[in-house]
Amino acid sequence: MNYPRFAVYNFTGAVIWAIGVPVAGWALGRAIPPEVLDRWLYVIIGLVILLSVLPTALHLYRHNREEVHARVRSRGRQGAIRRDALPDELVER
Structure with missing residues (x-):
C-alpha cells in the first residue's frame, strides 16, 4: 500500500x-x-x-509452537531426541 492511501485510511480510522x-x-x-x-x-x-x-498471546503461542516443531524436525534428522526434552504435546503415547 502506498503512503498516500495509507494516510487516508489512517486519518479516517483516527476520526x-x-x-x-x-x-x-x-x-x-x-x-x-x-x-x-x-x-x-x-x-x-x-x-x-x-x-x-489475547491476540498477542495467541500469536506468541503459535509462533513458539511452530518453532518447537521445526526444532524437532531438524533434530530428528541429526539423531535421536530424549523424550523428556520434548513438550508433552509432541510425545507419542
Whole structure:
C-alpha cells in the first residue's frame, strides 16, 4: 500500500475512533445504571484487558509452537531426541 492511501485510511480510522469511543462511552453511561456499573466495573475492565492481550498471546503461542516443531524436525534428522526434552504435546503415547 502506498503512503498516500495509507494516510487516508489512517486519518479516517483516527476520526472514527476519536468520535466513536466518546459517543459509545456516553451512550453506555446513559444506558447502564450507576449501581450496575459500580458492581461490574472491574469485571468489564478485566475483560477489556483480556481481549486486548489475547491476540498477542495467541500469536506468541503459535509462533513458539511452530518453532518447537521445526526444532524437532531438524533434530530428528541429526539423531535421536530424549523424550523428556520434548513438550508433552509432541510425545507419542
